[in-house]
Amino acid sequence: MKTIFFSMLLLLQAAHATAGGAEPELRVCSLTLAPQTMEDADGRPAGYAVEILRHVAAALRWRIRIDYMPWARVASETRAGRCDMAMTVLYFKDYAEYMLFPRESILDQKNVLVVRRDSRIKYDGDLEKFMRRRSIGLYADKRVNDEFEQLRHASWARVDTVATAALNMRKLLVKRFDAIVENDLNIIHEMRKLGRLDDVEILSPPLSVTPAYIVFAHKPESEARARQYDQALASFKKTAKFKTLTSQYLPETAVAD
Template structure:
């Protein structure tokens, strides 16, 4: 089961697709396991289905101690949900981010009701607030901002669709980053679910090593993304 979210897992023109969908399809074919992906627009509902054994596998969940009571987490992650500072391509090598002091004197975008990090708000940066996150790249390209922290993968995907990828880039050091995993239900009645979990982990490791996962990311983003080591 999965909560639809582009570019990871979504349905378009009746076709289920996305980064996670392609990776899971490769894994299941290697395991010779038939499968069906069901979309539910609620992470809470999806987790309830896993607790009751009505979902065998959930796509793209962060690790929490409370969830480990009913979910099996693999060692391998191939997705970090990361926020990086985006800048105009013409400002590459002109703007850097190692510490927040590097951003002093610049106009930095921020969106109401997004938490970012405590350090971000404590850095006394010159912030220009916006009511919606989807306004930020447009403001950047109109020179109203010098940099703006955004969800890296989602932003690259959306700006690729708009034809803006050549106009923007992002600073390599993330503002924040957290690994996400495809997880298995401990309550699943599917035969040998724990052995499948073990084999899944090994296959993901192999797909990372041979470049398969990197190629899938670049298909959707047209830019290289660092794949987590674990």
């Protein structure tokens, strides 16, 4: 009888320890999109969004693992629940079907038209007129807004889709098309790294200015995690460390004092 009692007691203690133990490791899936998400010189995850998530995760005592992969796989892994979180994501209705968007965004992402500076091409805000006159380069899975999505599928549109953002930029530099669509932070980061920032011009106005998020897969525990995340991120945004990160990674849009 005592043996049965002590066996049951040990089982209850083990169950209690598991329930009260550390959170399971959260798998975060991401494409590489500098300076938000990228690899450092040693091949480790780095970037603005990565640093923000690490600070929030530390405050919440979450253990995270960041895996880089193409966007199509990020989407499929998140839909299947094999990723607990994904970054960085713009809000679209079809994404919201399998991604839980928190309240707090990490930045406002600008999608812009970029041309070679020597082309002297201008943009007055009429996207259809621009696209009827100019050829556009776009990397696979790039989403901008509903207007662009509609125009790019028009019979007259000249849109060349390539595999990666880096290839899209290289093709622009060698005059394979007139303009590319890119987010302004990525084009500044990559062209500066190539020493070619002065060779391109970012046209105004932007095509879209959209909040970018770190999102959660639709799982039973995700709603509670998203609430915790929102509180922790809102608190972190008030700190000097957040301003320092913004100045480090996004100098063109640094937070004012």
